Amino acid sequence: MSVPLRVGFDMDGVVADFARAFYDVEARLFGPGAHTRPGDPENEPADSAPEPEVRRSDAVWQAIRETPDFWMTLQPTEPDGVRRIHEMMLRHSWEVFFITQRPATAGQTVQRQTQHWLVAQGFDLPSVLVVPGSRGAAAGALSLDYHVDDSPTNCVDVRSESKARPILIVADGDQRAVTSARKLGIGSARTLSEGLAILEQATNARNQPKLLDRIAALVGWR
């Protein structure tokens, strides 16, 4: 029996569609039309945007914080995404950790909201870690082997501060983002499904160093 692989998943932009929920709140407050960037709950609030956009973003965040159990209202990025992680966790005996830096809202703690949401999506007994600060330090402390995240900053952090191999979810397959990730030894995938396919290959090849090297080269881990 080999030691289980340890796999981390970021929540927003990986399994939960935070951007859509942000736009919904924005449309409710300001009407449909031009969007501000939703930013990342990991790195809230928006930084270098023009002043009116910052104020608008602040108002959306304020509404989010006042919404009871906001984190339980999100749609998944893929209908069966969480269920597939659960199925692969059982089949491959992975140890899975959901890691997030979501800010608190009215209602239950972020941890409990996130746990309820994951259970509703088909993952019983989820380990949810609400970790402020460095994603790399968290990946190191958890001895992760792989980590899936949609934030390039988090992936760089994971790559430099832990032994985990990061997989960056790159929306729309943005080729520039893929190329710069690869230069930094970060793998990338266009969707959660594609990320899971990479993890499946890597898991199956775990005891075949040459094959794993080939996969690593293809994915961009070296």
Ligand SMILES: [Mg+2]
């Ligand atoms: Mg994220």
